[in-house]
Amino acid sequence: MKTLKTYSRFQIVAFLFQIFGFFISNSLQAQTWKELDSLGLVLEGEGKYKEAIQTYEKALMQAEKEFGRENENYGTTCTNLGICYQEIGLYTLSEKYFLEGMKIVANILGKQSSEYASCLSNLAILYQAQGLYLKAEPLYKEAKEVWIKTVNTKEDINYANFLGGLGLFYNSQGNYVKAELFYTESLQIFGRKNKENSYYANMLNNLAQVSITQGNYDKSILFLNEAKDITKKLHGENHPNYAQILNSLGYLYYTIKDYSKAEPLYIEAIQIRKNTIGKNNSFYANSVNNLAKLYELQSNYIKAEPLYLEATQIRKMLGEKTPDYAASLNNLGHFYALQEKYENAISYYLQATKIQEEILDKNHSMYIATINNLAYAYFSQNEYDKAEYFYIKVAKAKFKELQINFTNLSENEKKLYINANQSFFTNFHGYVINFLQIKLFPDKTFSRHILLQTAINLQLQTKGLLLSETQKMKKRILASGDTALINQFESWQAIKNSISKAYNLPIAQREKQGIDIAKLENQANELERGLSLRSANFTAAFNPPTYTCQDIQQKLGENEVAIEMIKTEYKNQEKNKQDTTYLALILTKADIKPVLLKNGKELETTYWAAYQKLMKVTMNPKVFEDTLLYNAFWKPIAEQLGENVKTVYLSPDGIYHQINLNTLQNPQTKKFVVEEGYQIQLLTNLKEILENKVQENTAKTALLFGRPQYRMSKEEYQTAVAKVRGNEEQTSEIQSTNQAVSEIQWRDLPETETEVNGVSKLLKNKKWKVEVFTG
Numbered sequence: 170m171k172t173l174k175t176y177s178r179f180q181i182v183a184f185l186f187q188i189f190g191f192f193i194s195n196s197l198q199a200q201t202w203k204e205l206d207s208l209g210l211v212l213e214g215e216g217k218y219k220e221a222i223q224t225y226e227k228a229l230m231q232a233e234k235e236f237g238r239e240n241e242n243y244g245t246t247c248t249n250l251g252i253c254y255q256e257i258g259l260y261t262l263s264e265k266y267f268l269e270g271m272k273i274v275a276n277i278l279g280k281q282s283s284e285y286a287s288c289l290s291n292l293a294i295l296y297q298a299q300g301l302y303l304k305a306e307p308l309y310k311e312a313k314e315v316w317i318k319t320v321n322t323k324e325d326i327n328y329a330n331f332l333g334g335l336g337l338f339y340n341s342q343g344n345y346v347k348a349e350l351f352y353t354e355s356l357q358i359f360g361r362k363n364k365e366n367s368y369y370a371n372m373l374n375n376l377a378q379v380s381i382t383q384g385n386y387d388k389s390i391l392f393l394n395e396a397k398d399i400t401k402k403l404h405g406e407n408h409p410n411y412a413q414i415l416n417s418l419g420y421l422y423y424t425i426k427d428y429s430k431a432e433p434l435y436i437e438a439i440q441i442r443k444n445t446i447g448k449n450n451s452f453y454a455n456s457v458n459n460l461a462k463l464y465e466l467q468s469n470y471i472k473a474e475p476l477y478l479e480a481t482q483i484r485k486m487l488g489e490k491t492p493d494y495a496a497s498l499n500n501l502g503h504f505y506a507l508q509e510k511y512e513n514a515i516s517y518y519l520q521a522t523k524i525q526e527e528i529l530d531k532n533h534s535m536y537i538a539t540i541n542n543l544a545y546a547y548f549s550q551n552e553y554d555k556a557e558y559f560y561i562k563v564a565k566a567k568f569k570e571l572q573i574n575f576t577n578l579s580e581n582e583k584k585l586y587i588n589a590n591q592s593f594f595t596n597f598h599g600y601v602i603n604f605l606q607i608k609l610f611p612d613k614t615f616s617r618h619i620l621l622q623t624a625i626n627l628q629l630q631t632k633g634l635l636l637s638e639t640q641k642m643k644k645r646i647l648a649s650g651d652t653a654l655i656n657q658f659e660s661w662q663a664i665k666n667s668i669s670k671a672y673n674l675p676i677a678q679r680e681k682q683g684i685d686i687a688k689l690e691n692q693a694n695e696l697e698r699g700l701s702l703r704s705a706n707f708t709a710a711f712n713p714p715t716y717t718c719q720d721i722q723q724k725l726g727e728n729e730v731a732i733e734m735i736k737t738e739y740k741n742q743e744k745n746k747q748d749t750t751y752l753a754l755i756l757t758k759a760d761i762k763p764v765l766l767k768n769g770k771e772l773e774t775t776y777w778a779a780y781q782k783l784m785k786v787t788m789n790p791k792v793f794e795d796t797l798l799y800n801a802f803w804k805p806i807a808e809q810l811g812e813n814v815k816t817v818y819l820s821p822d823g824i825y826h827q828i829n830l831n832t833l834q835n836p837q838t839k840k841f842v843v844e845e846g847y848q849i850q851l852l853t854n855l856k857e858i859l860e861n862k863v864q865e866n867t868a869k870t871a872l873l874f875g876r877p878q879y880r881m882s883k884e885e886y887q888t889a890v891a892k893v894r895g896n897e898e899q900t901s902e903i904q905s906t907n908q909a910v911s912e913i914q915w916r917d918l919p920e921t922e923t924e925v926n927g928v929s930k931l932l933k934n935k936k937w938k939v940e941v942f943t944g
Contacts, residue, residue: 202231206246209253216409216445218253225250244273251291256409257450260299260488267292286315287327294334297341298451299491301528309335326368329358333372340379341492343534349379367410370399374417384588386425393418409452412441416456423463435460451493454483458497465504477501492535495524499539506542511550518543537566541596548600560600561623567593568630587631594627599739602750605763621761625718625754625855628733632820632854661696664689716856722758724858728815731756731855732806736769736823749773751823753806756855762809768801773824776801780828799833803842807835810847817849818858831928843931869937875925876918876943 205228212221225246232243247270254263271288278284293308313335316328336351356372363369377392397414404410419434439456446452461476481497488494502517518539525536544559567590601624604617646658721731735752749769755762766772780798802825810817819830831843842849852858922943929939 200231202228202235202242202246205231206242206249209246209249213249213253213256216404218257218409218446222250222253222257225253239273239276241273241277244270244277247273248288248291251295255295255298257446257452259450260295263295264292267295281315281318283316283319283325283327286312286319286331289315290331290334294337297334297338299488302338302342305338309338324358324361326358326362329355330368332358333368333375336372336375340375341533345379345382349376352376352379365399365402367400367403370396370403370410370414373399374414377417377421381421381424386421389421393421407441407444409442409445412438412445412456413452415441416459419459419463423459423466426466428463428467431463432460435463449483449486451484451487454480454487454493454497457483458500461504462500465507468507470504470508473504477504490524490528492525492528495521495528495539496535498524499535499542502539502546503542506546506549509549511546514546515543515550518546531566537563537593541593544600545596548603553604556600557604557620560597561619563593564597564623564627568627594631595737597627598624598735598737598752602737602739602752602765605752605765618761621754621763622718624735624752625721625733625756625761628735628820629716629718629721629854629856632733632822657696657699661693664693664696716859718756718761720859721855722756725756725758726816727758728813729818730810730814730816731818731820731858733820733855734822734825751825755806755809757811764805764809766805769823772801777824777827797836799835799842802828803830803833804835807842807845814847817847818852818855819849820852820855829924829928831931832924841931843928844935869935871929871932871937871939873925873929873939873941874943875941876922 205224209221209224209228212218212224229243229246229250232240232246236242247266251263251266251270254260254266267288271285271292274282274285274288289308289312293305293312296302296305296308312331316322316325316331320328322328332351332355336348336355338348339345339351340348352372352375356369356376359366359369359372373392373396377389377396380386380389380392393414397411397418400408400411400414415434415438419431419438422428422431422434435456439453439460442450442453442456457476458480461473461480464470464473464476477497477500481494481501484491484494484497498517498521502514502521504514505511505517506514521539522536522543525533525539529536540559541563544556544563547553547559548556601620604620646654725731733754733756735754737750737752738747739750748767751766751769751772753764753766755764776798783798819825830849831841834841835845838845925941925943929941932939
């Protein structure tokens with residue numbers, strides 16, 4: 170009995186063309202249930218869903234005549250009808266036939282059969298397509314239990330298709346890591362049988378969507394091109410499956426802003442879907458909606474508006490309480506907001522959020538996107554209370570999504586994921602900056618405090634995340650006592666070191682030595698994934714405690730402050746353009762003081778160039794005074810520190826990572842910052858204050874390092890590694906891995922020697938004990 174849309178249903182299509190091919194030209198010749206049902210399968214395989222439905226309905230009537238309604242053949246055709254109605258987006262009819270087929274299976278084969286598991290899977294996928302996740306989830310759980318009991322989960326094609334559906338479920342929930350794992354497992358099962366089938370191509374398409382979400386565009390192009398080749402070979406170009414791949418490729422190019430490539434792909438997909446499945450279905454609406462978005466981005470509003478309205482009308486007809494209809498309402502809101510028609514925009518946004526709050530989790534990416542748009546619209550209408558409420562919801566929800574998806578991503582994939590989602594945090598910071606510049610009444614003091622707390626909390630959880638997680642991971646792995654795990658981890662480190670050194674080589678020299686950076690990076694990524702899956706210590710590194718602004722404030726002493734620097738882009742309302750600004754948030758035990766440095770571009774260009782020039786040439790205090798670098802970089806912040814501050818914990822950002830604040834001279838006091846009476850301690854993240862990583866320098870000792878020695882022979886390199894590792898066998902293995910790049914000569918850094926010698930002189934004048942180490 171065929172109850173799941175699986176590869177096996179289409180294995181026989183070629184055979185059916187030979188046996189039943191004459192029916193296609195004259196379907197009236199098909200009379201028996203077997204003939205009609207088989208013909209329906211052929212038509213479905215061709216993507217002719219309307220004709221397939223007509224044929225299956227005839228087959229259903231014939232099955233009732235031949236076998237009765239309580240027969241497995243009748244149930245088979247019910248399921249086939251359910252699948253076809255789902256393919257064209259008519260979900261109510263699909264549900265009707267799936268339920269009828271499932272009831273027959275339960276009565277004949279029982280609820281502990283693989284056929285019944287297939288029925289559960291079909292119904293779960295259907296509910297999920299409608300955004301009915303609460304109805305879908307228990308069906309998936311029940312189906313998985315039955316599958317595990319009844320089939321070989323390493324080989325069964327039906328189980329592979331179930332895994333694909335489960336991947337779709339987690340993808341729709343925003344859990345992209347789990348989605349990718351299920352898609353990959355499904356792909357492997359399909360691939361072991363035959364890579365040239367529709368389901369293998371479909372899994373490639375699904376994996377490409379996850380990669381796009383994570384910002385890994387190179388990988389998604391590889392997946393989609395392979396899927397396109399397979400689909401074209403199987404079905405030709407005038408087929409709904411081929412249209413789906415074109416639509417996905419169009420979305421990829423849209424995402425990376427290559428609009429000239431996206432437009433023809435979208436237009437071709439629309440035409441194929443119009444010709445094969447008609448207009449009144451979700452797939453055609455999706456293609457029309459995508460093309461509207463593309464025109465919107467190009468400010469072609471005349472072309473975009475009718476397409477948006479057409480997509481919205483179709484989706485409304487298919488069901489008002491669905492993610493797709495809510496998405497169309499959100500799109501229309503954004504469309505009108507771009508034209509500053511904010512009242513219209515807010516109306517559509519509110520309609521969208523009402524639907525999404527009923528059918529989606531509050532941390533779902535679609536809901537987050539809508540309320541982010543709503544917050545911006547309210548702010549543009551000067552409705553600051555409403556804007557603030559939604560911006561804070563966005564910030565908290567987006568961080569929770571990041572927490573879910575960060576586990577098990579490779580180091581490179583984490584960077585891509587953060588970059589792809591950075592706009593949400595930038596929008597929030599931009600709102601905070603605009604809010605601080607607006608002259609609000611005193612009753613907004615509490616509101617301002619909440620905003621600043623939220624900004625700091627976001628920084629605590631995201632700033633330096635990649636570095637801190639890698640450090641924690643390393644410490645836990647090496648302390649695990651698992652020799653095989655440690656060796657695997659050290660192999661990963663060796664490859665990462667090779668990559669780092671290879672990037673310092675000229676391209677010609679890399680080619681001459683046969684160094685393939687892309688291959689090395691792929692090896693590193695695969696090792697990271699393997700480590701994540703086999704080591705609880707490795708995985709635990711991605712679940713740090715959640716610290717808050719209040720935690721930092723409670724830890725601070727009476728004479729201590731903590732400063733969180735935030736570099737961000739924001740829309741300058743006066744100039745009507747994007748500007749770079751720095752926001753310094755100064756934490757004391759009882760307050761948060763914001764300091765805006767609006768001249769971010771000047772700090773990063775004019776003043777930074779002056780600073781670099783001075784560090785190369787001289788440490789003459791008079792020169793520093795004349796350039797007024799202190800006034801630009803530090804004075805606005807220093808004025809808010811208070812008179813009795815002894816310790817300043819600073820978590821820098823942007824250009825503040827590159828300057829040494831202690832070398833700046835206050836033109837009024839003639840003192841350098843290091844002489845001003847307070848000590849600056851640099852931290853990657855302010856949460857280090859809570860993790861006991863801050864050490865008070867009561868003894869006034871300093872170790873200064875500058876101009877390191879990079880030039881090492883093979884023998885020196887091997888000796889140094891052996892000294893660190895204490896194991897000649899490991900050294901030999903690592904030396905082999907790094908053979909091609911072991912004699913790299915790094916660029917000399919004479920400026921750092923000048924800097925540390927200058928700092929040493931200043932510290933010694935203040936009675937510090939100083940040791941200087943230079944190459």
